[in-house]
Amino acid sequence: MPMCSFFMLKKMEIKVLHIVTAFPRSDDEDSMTPWLIALIQELERQGVENTVLAPSYKGLGNQTVFGIEVRRYRYFLRKWEDLTHDEATPVRLARKPWYLLWVPFMLSAGRRAVKKILKREHFDIVHIHWPIPMAFVGAPAFGKMPTILHFYTAETSIMRRFPIIKPFFRKYIRDADEVIALTSYGAKQAQSVYNRPIKIVPYGNIFSEKMPSVKFPESDRPKRILFVGRLVERKGVEYLVRAMPKILSEIDAELIVVGSGAILDELKSLAEKIGVGEKVHFTGLVPAEEKERYYKTCDVFVLPACIDRHGDTEGQGVVLLEALSYGKPLVASAVGGIVDLVKNEKTGLLVPEKDPDALADAITRILTDKELYIKLARDGYDFALKNFSLSAVGKSVVEIYERILNNRK
DSSP: OOHHHHHHHHHSOEEEEEEOSOOOSSTTSOOSOHHHHHHHHHHHHTTEEEEEEEEOSTTOOOEEETTEEEEEEOOSOGGGOOSSSSSOHHHHHHHOGGGGGGHHHHHHHHHHHHHHHHHHSOOSEEEEESHHHHHHHTGGGTTTSOEEEEEOSHHHHHHHHOGGGHHHHHHHHHHOSEEEESSHHHHHHHHTTSOOOOEEOOOOBOOOSSOOOOOOOOTTSOEEEEEESOOSGGGOHHHHHHHHHHHHHHSOEEEEEEBOOTTHHHHHHHHHHTTOGGGEEEEESOOHHHHHHHHHHOSEEEEOOOOOTTSOOOSSOHHHHHHHHTTOOEEEESOGGGGGTOOBTTTBEEEOTTOHHHHHHHHHHHHHOHHHHHHHHHHHHHHHHHHSBHHHHHHHHHHHHHHHHHHHO
């Protein structure tokens, strides 16, 4: 291709249709997918025009949310149109199996919506998030325009629970112009369906070029251990609470748990039962400004994720990036996509899943070793700035878009 044509393409505005299982219903919603919002906003800043196609929720229509155009499609009676949004769909299906009856309606209605929108409007690329099952929804685009499949982690539990679906999605993975995965773990899951090259595109976060100052915690107050996230089984907070007695036998500390979820009451009862109720503080959901304060004032951030009873686990852990952006050292379980970010003894400490003793030892070690504390915080920040900044992630996606369009010329 002549060089002038290449630069003309780079300057051309790219219009993308994003097909998703759920998208925030308002600017005030505490979204389960803040990283998706951040990615699309970053793509807008880099010159991409984006439209999101998502299922409706109890009759909800088209919207603009966080400055992003969202098209909703109806698929069921208003009162019961709640398969998505309230919680991750795989979790809902596991808790309430009768919702499987809703799935064919959502998928077939979505497929009709894609046909309709592609007939009426022009898009350069169709970007399908959560390809299992949303590749079925985006199927009308295959062969007609460039398509991208974007794997996260939820697909893992779906494939484990319903292995019969793998052959149906093999064709979509084979025929897509590009396949993206959030992590190396997600890439392996996609390749278990059809083995092809997969580009890793992680979550992104905003990092300043100047790192926040790193201060070893003062000795005249309890050390502050922080967890932020939804209180569901796969986050592994139970094991962090169970680690507290051993931690408290070594140092004065307190655990702050920011977030809410289905097992909140269970965790509160557990803390009381094992005698650490006064040292474990559950804040519930908090405003962004308050969450920022918790990040700034904590001494170590912990993500004790695990593989839950449904085979689901953590994707990458956007909260790890948030903690690093405040200059905090990390302790996390070696599961899912966490290992792409937390490199043991380099950017944080990794421990086996579901192991309170290992968690306690790692947390105590960081909070009593000043040299290690500062090293992990600084090296973790540098690694994240280079590989996980929002601008770098957005640039990576735009480059994929441009390469696909170049190949179609």
